[in-house]
Amino acid sequence: MDARTQAKYEARARIMKAMAHPTRLFIVDELSRCRERCVCELTEMIGVDMSTVSRHLAMLKNAGIIVDEKRGAQVYYSLRVRCVLDFFECVESVMKCNAKDQQRLLVS
Amino acid sequence: MDARTQAKYEARARIMKAMAHPTRLFIVDELSRCRERCVCELTEMIGVDMSTVSRHLAMLKNAGIIVDEKRGAQVYYSLRVRCVLDFFECVESVMKCNAKDQQRLLVS
DNA sequence: TGGGCATTTGGCTAAACTGGCAAGCACTCC
């Protein structure tokens, strides 16, 4: 694999990696439902340190998946690209497929 | 976040994480084009140790994204769920969006 | 200006991920 191709896949992987964490998936899911949330709202929902949530948000923002908007003392985050929701559908269908195979193993 | 919800997002994240690596993205992309490939073909294309490729394949398989089929001394891998290709489209559109913003910053 | 709240950043530790080498396993062909 030449350097250019390598770089292409690395760039893609950076974006995928930004979503490959339970907390960050939750954030994306939540933002898809509620349009926008500030850090403290998400922190309360998730139940970890606010500094941790802030870092997760920074990663998502850095990948270009969400955007932030300061409003007074708070920072509100919202989705930048709706298509990330397609990920969920696909992941769900992979999981359904896995479950079906599991079942098949049990029966046989 | 209660334990059940937590578990749900962890399961999803496991699948996303399986694809969140340049080499594994390349493999998925390649399998989408060529239907199936054995480990040695992929190893040659990628240019890392075969043991490394084998481990990447094991991760994808474990997540339920690809399946393997032994045929003689070789093991052929192929996609199990076509929808993973939607990921690429979306990632591409995130990247395009990022590039556009970058451009805007340069101009202004 | 000063206290207080919301958020980010620095520093640290524990855990997970990667990749190479070498050893082990499975299959093929002689």
Added chain:
DNA sequence: GGAGTGCTTGCCAGTTTAGCCAAATGCCCA
């Protein structure tokens, strides 16, 4: 049976990631 090929697994660094606490920053309001 034995050599050779294809693949997987064990082991060992080196690197990255996740989370907490504490400190710094930014904003609002008295």
